[in-house]
Amino acid sequence: MDEKQALDAFTALSQETRLRIVRFLVAAGPQGSAAGEIGQAMDGASSSRMSFHLSHLEQAGLVISRREGRSIIYSAAYPALSGLVEFLMRDCCQGHPEVCNPAVAALSSCCEPAKGASHA
Amino acid sequence: MDEKQALDAFTALSQETRLRIVRFLVAAGPQGSAAGEIGQAMDGASSSRMSFHLSHLEQAGLVISRREGRSIIYSAAYPALSGLVEFLMRDCCQGHPEVCNPAVAALSSCCEPAKGASHA
């Protein structure tokens, strides 16, 4: 992840519809979701609007797509998301791990295999 | 961290100068850096430009400021950064921790007390 990629990723995430799409796909898991399904989840956004935002996200490297029959299935690009987090926090704390440990804790708890209710 | 805050944070991070400022301050640690110092680190950006971006970042909650004599010292708002990471990755992986563990690893390694060379 270099600065240009990070900038593209943050630009993509700075728009309400796109941020919702990414979070929707993050929660959807690796199997992803069809463009139409995503559009319905976004308050029934128009197809051209979805296409615009999905291709924006794909160009930014935050989602990936594959065709399945008539549908195009989008899913979160987890490695890119990890890379983005790492880029933003790189060289954090300078030997004071307590300042960024909350971020680690937040992510770790998310990634524990679900036992009951998960997130806070 | 709610959606509006996250959106403001990502908007703030989607601009080259502001992203550099945040990363500069993340690396600078909790003691922070004066506005003028930051401006010099940003290829000598003009004071009005720095002021614009720093107040943008402060409004977005990503940095905090304090006056020290004539200078205003800015520092990274580490809890906000942690919250942002948590918000983006919330509900990730749905029982498949392997998909977002790389993000945890990236952050964890950053946060280990420095022994030699730190980041990857």
Added chain:
DNA sequence: TCATTATCTCAATGTCTGTTGAGATGTTGA
């Protein structure tokens, strides 16, 4: 108080971005 330094505020300008609607492309089943 005055000069100096550090930073912020404001208005003007050019550029970028999101939305919309119409139409094109690709896929499926008959």
Added chain:
DNA sequence: TCAACATCTCAACAGACATTGAGATAATGA
């Protein structure tokens, strides 16, 4: 091949954003 469906592409418009330069505010030391 045809009709139906899913998605993408394109041009146009309104609104938001970054930069600039001039001037205002705040703190310091003499």
